[in-house]
Amino acid sequence: MSVLSAARDGVNRALRPFGVQMVRGHSDDPAIQPFLSARRTLAAARRAGVSVEDHIDRYSAAAGATAETVDALLRLADLGEHVERVCEIGPGSGRYAARVTAATHPDAYEIYETAGDWLPRLRSLPNVVVRPADGHTLSATATGSVDLAHAHKVFVYIPLVVTVGYLDEMARVVRPGGIVAFDVVNENCLDAATTKNWVASGATLYGMISRTWLLDRLAQRGLSLLGSHFVPLSGGRTELLVFRRA
Template sequence: MIKLLKILFKRYINKFGFELKPTGQGYFCPYTVVPLAKEKNMSLCEYLETYNEGGVGKRRDYIVEKLFSILPKSISSILEIGTGTGMYLEKLYPHYTPKKYEVYETALSWVQYLKEEYKDLKQIQYHSADGKTLWQTKTESIDLVTSHGVFVYLPLISSVQYLDEMYRACTKSGYIVFDCFTDENFSLPTVNDWLKEEHEYRFPVLIPVKIINAYALKNNLELVSKFEVNYHASFSTYYILKKL
């Protein structure tokens, strides 16, 4: 009966151009993958990478090692957009031991998981995420503002809106780090590779390189480095920008 009511309600709101979706945009939830990781005596990240759950691939360690080699040795405050499973929190926090690590995540199930997993770390602050702003973070208060695998699926305008917020939250001489798919690295053969990809994902959103360059120029952001990393059927480009 409840299932039928949900179907009828969904059809009703569809008539007015609305769609019923769960909070957040995750492609798996902790209730299914966390128990499986525990069964095999693995950390969640180890399990996700070993079994390629959701097609995550083995890319996390490569990314963080690149960041560690480029970013300053000492960072006292970090903000992460889309913390999700905590894959990057798991590496960034112990490496830098910041005084605060701010988390913005729209998937409430993952927020609850992170709160339980890191309950002894009082430096981690969990904020209510609206999917477009960092409204609970003070201006120029964060040394490293970062996101991983977020701008690859957000609408272009939403990504730029987030960039505005990352810029606002970042301290002078602080760093903004994100990855995205760019128009320069997406061709018709690339699209065909995605169409053949086993997980049948259709989420890629491209950001024109000229927009990133223009944004950096307008806001006096120095391109410290950029690198590419495998992402499903292609690769994403990481940008490391310094606020001057």
């Protein structure tokens, strides 16, 4: 059994009481990590009598985490009530997309999602444009064409080199004055209690990136930090970072 398979099996054992399971997306690329099964997640939410957003929040973060994240993004970005185009990497269940769409009413909402079982649900979103996802790039999105490029609970799980590639792509596709937003685990997220908890639990699923290095790299690509907000994550937290393109 591979290390990835063993890790996935361990995560699934921990998630079994919640009625969900992690599965691979439709790509065989090793850089694309496991995803939540749409069928099992939707069924578990129905059994619990709650929305998919609430169901995922309860086991992967904290109640209300999705709404809190989007509220923080919108407050920091100050996008207004209408934008022309949004691009999201890894929308999954669509819980962030639904809230961003309701608040900003974009003419087009581009998505890159490698987990094909979630696509039928995602296609029901207003003005959604499903882009071909290779797990590395935003190749179908024109340079300087979007008002907001964002990702949530994505860069926490994928390899650093893939994250960096996606960040370069986000900087490329956002137009001048546009917003780039995403969350990562960095040194500000790892206080003594969190570190102790993750070591004790063997939380190998999460990846970390240097905040200082990240800010310097994105500054070189014309992105300036507007602000940040800590977001709950199972056993710890991530930091939502919001940038504006010069």
